[in-house]
Amino acid sequence: MIADLSPGLIVIFGALLIPLLPQNGQLRNIYMLALPVVAALQMLTHDQGSFGQVQIFDYTLTLFRLDKLSFVFGLVFHLAALLGVIFSLHIRDTLQQVAGLVYAGAAIGALFAGDMISLFVYWELTAIASVFLIWASRTERAYAAGMRYLIIQVGSGVILLAGVILYAQKHGTVAFGHLGLVDLPTTLIFVAFGIKCAFPLLHNWLQDAYPEATVTGTVILSAFTTKLAVYALARSFAGTEILIYIGAVMTAFPVFFAVIENDLRRVLAYSLNNQLGFMVVGIGVGSELALNGTAAHAFSHILYKALLFMSMGAVLHRTGTCKASSLGGLYKSMPWTAGFCIVGAASISAFPLFSGFISKSMILTAAAGEGYWGVWLVLVFASAGVLEHSGIKIPYFAFFAHDSGKRVAEAPGNMLLAMGITAFLCIFIGVFPGTLYAILPYPVDFEPYTVAHVITQLQLLLFAMLAFALLVKTGLYPEEMPSTVLNSDWVYRRLLPKMVGALYGAGGYVRSGVLRRLQRRLEHFIAMVFRTHGPAGILARTLAPGATTLWVAALLGFMLIFYYV
């Protein structure tokens, strides 16, 4: 049984023991570094197949299913957990250390879940553990954002549970395999996955909450939740056509918000949303090339996105702000961080020889090969958008642009180490794509480095850069301003509270109106009673006994006659 323990459980239970180790000793650091390594070894040395099966009532739970799809996601999840630990080694906050690793462990556990009941348990655990990374900022803003995040994440779990229960009733199984969008239960499961995957209009928890987390928390958050959802969609809804269009919208719309957003970590959250779109398109296309592309893109995306969040985290850590309007010129004092950031930016923009190029081109080729030409146009457009916000805006406004005059120390050693390893991996995957292609779910018959691929991609990127240079030169490029950009979260942060407030106000108006009217009625009634029963009222007059006797006699007489008749 122990030999078949899910790597996720190793990390989760291991994380719970962290508080027992001395807070300031090296022992705790070594232990935290060892956890993802041990869990990864468990995965790497294990046979493929379904293990750790438990019978509960009529259903079989599978705690450890290792196949090609869960392997490639599993590998990058372990890597991300390890890099996250290295990046946060300078932290002495037990809450963040435990929450970060329990969260990573829950996400890994969910990857290896072979049934939807254990998937649900891990799904909720990722939500609950991760919110502490947001609350760990210990600010009023972070508390409120965390609360909103938690409600949406737990809500996704509740919808998943409802879907799973209905599915089990109808089909008699809870196996976590291909479902397809066919009936109500599968629709519910689809929506639950969609919330975590930040589908358009279900997306705003991401841009709302991630930038409020701690410097290290955001790096860890960026890796797991959404890619777990991508994995779940790839497992259960591959080839569902609607995903192609959902994905295409996801790639395009965050682009416009990212241009005008001032908080650079929030820009990265928009860019995360946009990258998820490419993966969702791949799942929707559903061919072997497309699904390979999705898995490969998730792999390289987790690394370069973590790298970008790390570099912005380092900037926030040193300068105390991540606002583009108050940064600039930092390459002078943080040259290493700037360099690593540029590697991340080149990777996400899919420059040849960087990781994004060898994975995104698979999805684009797959979509074009299936003849989705409108979708393909949107994806190429979105690729120019990625270059705009992640390739240029992030490094340009943080490290170059006009000099903010900020002179700070270079990032701490552990941060530089984490960024260095991640940057190395981004380039390694880009230069040797075969290493990543070898572990993809299906055999790969794809050559990223053809003359046509390289030249067309370079044209797209460099002409877009030329556009940027011209816009800046002519002063047409919008300046960064301190601001809040409204998005769909406005509905529940402003509109709904206002409507409730208005309803409450209207309710108060109605209530007071009704009360006023009732009061007037009551006064009227009292006045009438007073008229009849008051001191001068007709019914208040005293009658003589004789008259009363007469009345009684008349009454008796009347009754007598009545009964007789």
Next chain:
Amino acid sequence: MSTPQNDGDRPQDKRYWLDEPRNVRKVFWLLCAICALLAIADFFYHKHAHFKVEEFPVFYGLYGFVCFVFIVFAGKLLRKIVMRDEDYYDR
């Protein structure tokens, strides 16, 4: 501490290569040159085009340029609709 050729508000800073406007112009012209080379390269290889539009000369370059400009101008327009003060939600 300050040296005569350092100007302005931060005399203790050393001048970086990019601090010279002349060098920034060099970078710009380099970018232009690379773009020109890429555009010319378009006529010397076979495109495995999936769609007709890809066969248009320098399609990717032009499309990238137009998309970029469109995104920036659309963003400027979007600002008018969705931009609020920094403390909008805190009030």
